[in-house]
Amino acid sequence: MHRAAARPRVTHGVIGLDPPGQPAPPWTTREWFNTGETLHLAALRGRVVVLHAFQMLCPACVHHGMPQAQRIHATFAGSDVAVIGLHTVFEHHAAMTPVSLQAFLHEYRIAFAVGVDAPSADARQPIPVTMQAYGMQGTPSLLLIDRNGHLRQHAFGAVDDLALGAAIAMLIAEGD
Amino acid sequence: MHRAAARPRVTHGVIGLDPPGQPAPPWTTREWFNTGETLHLAALRGRVVVLHAFQMLCPACVHHGMPQAQRIHATFAGSDVAVIGLHTVFEHHAAMTPVSLQAFLHEYRIAFAVGVDAPSADARQPIPVTMQAYGMQGTPSLLLIDRNGHLRQHAFGAVDDLALGAAIAMLIAEGD
Amino acid sequence: MHRAAARPRVTHGVIGLDPPGQPAPPWTTREWFNTGETLHLAALRGRVVVLHAFQMLCPACVHHGMPQAQRIHATFAGSDVAVIGLHTVFEHHAAMTPVSLQAFLHEYRIAFAVGVDAPSADARQPIPVTMQAYGMQGTPSLLLIDRNGHLRQHAFGAVDDLALGAAIAMLIAEGD
Amino acid sequence: MHRAAARPRVTHGVIGLDPPGQPAPPWTTREWFNTGETLHLAALRGRVVVLHAFQMLCPACVHHGMPQAQRIHATFAGSDVAVIGLHTVFEHHAAMTPVSLQAFLHEYRIAFAVGVDAPSADARQPIPVTMQAYGMQGTPSLLLIDRNGHLRQHAFGAVDDLALGAAIAMLIAEGD
Numbered sequence A, B, C, D: 001m002h003r004a005a006a007r008p009r010v011t012h013g014v015i016g017l018d019p020p021g022q023p024a025p026p027w028t029t030r031e032w033f034n035t036g037e038t039l040h041l042a043a044l045r046g047r048v049v050v051l052h053a054f055q056m057l058c059p060a061c062v063h064h065g066m067p068q069a070q071r072i073h074a075t076f077a078g079s080d081v082a083v084i085g086l087h088t089v090f091e092h093h094a095a096m097t098p099v100s101l102q103a104f105l106h107e108y109r110i111a112f113a114v115g116v117d118a119p120s121a122d123a124r125q126p127i128p129v130t131m132q133a134y135g136m137q138g139t140p141s142l143l144l145i146d147r148n149g150h151l152r153q154h155a156f157g158a159v160d161d162l163a164l165g166a167a168i169a170m171l172i173a174e175g176d
Helices: A007-014 A059-075 A098-107 A129-134 A161-174 B007-014 B059-075 B098-107 B129-134 B161-173 C007-014 C059-075 C098-107 C129-134 C161-173 D007-014 D059-075 D098-107 D129-134 D161-174
Strands: A029-033 A048-054 A081-087 A113-117 A141-145 A151-156 B029-033 B048-054 B081-087 B113-117 B141-145 B151-156 C029-033 C048-054 C081-087 C113-117 C141-145 C151-156 D029-033 D048-054 D081-087 D114-117 D141-145 D151-156
Touching: A029 A098, A048 A059, A048 A129, A048 A161, A059 A081, A059 A141, A059 A161, A059 B161, A098 A113, A113 A129, A141 A161, A151 A161, A161 B059, A161 B161, B029 B098, B048 B059, B048 B161, B059 B081, B059 B141, B059 B161, B098 B113, B113 B129, B141 B161, B151 B161, C029 C098, C048 C059, C048 C161, C059 C081, C059 C141, C059 C161, C059 D161, C098 C113, C113 C129, C141 C161, C151 C161, C161 D059, C161 D161, D029 D098, D048 D059, D048 D161, D059 D081, D059 D141, D059 D161, D098 D114, D114 D129, D141 D161, D151 D161
Parallel strands: A048 A081, A081 A113, B048 B081, B081 B113, C048 C081, C081 C113, D048 D081, D081 D114
Antiparallel strands: A029 A113, A048 A141, A141 A151, B029 B113, B048 B141, B141 B151, C029 C113, C048 C141, C141 C151, D029 D114, D048 D141, D141 D151
């Protein structure tokens, strides 16, 4: 984790935010749910983006990551925060098709937009395109992208609500 | 809940922060634990103060409020946040003496400073002095005081970690 | 709930066991996982059978029913209790195929035998055969069948561990 | 853990019940709450006794043991099960007096009878009399005594609801 020197950045370090670096990679998706359009990261410039990468049959996603993403969506409704799901299937591909995902989203009452990460052009590569571009280690992964499109936090596994709420608020407070 | 007009204040409203108003009242205490000195609110100017008012035999305090205060203490260690406990006994006074409180703090591994709210000078008044000054409705109560000593959030009962982490971070980000 | 008169049956009533009535209907399945053979209820005569009917995309099944079935399997390993899963899909049929179920069982580390309830011969009837035969109201459903093949408890929704452990033990104690 | 040979005892072993051995020692108490009389173990002959030994400032008792004892009390109400609390204070004696205990029982809505274990006659011995007689390792301790007054399970620390419900039911099913 990067830690910077000045006051607000000390706090940023405490709650796990990296300083701005390179722009976050664009997303490559094949389909979207809960939205009428393809969502591009560039179009969300000016907003704080919470990207929750998951697989519908990953227990830690179902028990922890997805409920947390729903809490974020409810808590920050009405603010400049966009909560986006990304279905990054890298195993059991035949079991987690878009048809199954659609039923999952319905049953779990997921209300935010969810994109399906595009399969690799290389049939021998099970990891989908966006997951590769971000170098995600697995699911669930939680990524925070600031108003300027820079990746500021990238966590694999369970993240604490208190620190996460703080990190999102820090990004909101940065302004454009 | 007060809501203000400009951008960051919109977010403040979303996560439950009031705009700055009057200074928070000083504390009147009879004894402190986990600190060698009497802590005065004025001496914490420049820091964000999280005040957790509790009673050691209040189930919601033990199950929710106190563990949350400990998580805040752990999450924001190394930042400008001061977590302070205040034992505001307003019932069962003979059962929750400082001797019992000391054992409670030891057994529950409470590491932050805890003050004992001063009993009212009026023997018929069961509510202690600081609890009265703040108009607290009961325990647990959670109060957020900004770097300038203004009360910005006053919650009675359970508060959500995500919104609370965000509120604390907003106050940190305001700077002096 | 039926309540019977004599002493042990008073307790049976307290913990939710019905007196023995008609034999439980046989199961009609199309496929099994975690076992090399088709399991018939008749072949389990002499053992206490815990039948957990679920759908892999039913949140209450995933969060409550299935973990409970796993705890039953672990707690009563080495006893005369057979824990059996039954995938009773009555909605989102295209989303919960045996291929998806197999990945679900793998990801959630389900170790006990799971059968797939047979689709109705009537294409307009979404409820599968065994689910109809038992008159199940939905998922999760938990059914306790005694050593003699009689249905003794039929619960829809969440069941308490303490009462359930007691009910299973009562059936074990009845002997053959 | 003792394991016995015959069929029902195999199950007893699986769920953690010892075979009957010596009678459980009598209790030596100084005071009772939630009952108008001193309760003696001998007077409970014919009933299954669940004895929950605790300290009011022991976190594992408050978070786990006491809620479980309350669930047992609620689940087996109307059966031959007597749930009894025993306040076995062996540390922080000045902090956990009967006055404090009474407030604790009120605040936590404990409805079953609770006795206060008698202090040792030897002032240098912090462990109270009944706790010594049973050789308890600490709190919470859960003890199951059968209808004939024999100790059949003695657990220190957290016990699983499912196995505990089964153990209690086994003792109920044994009859007088």
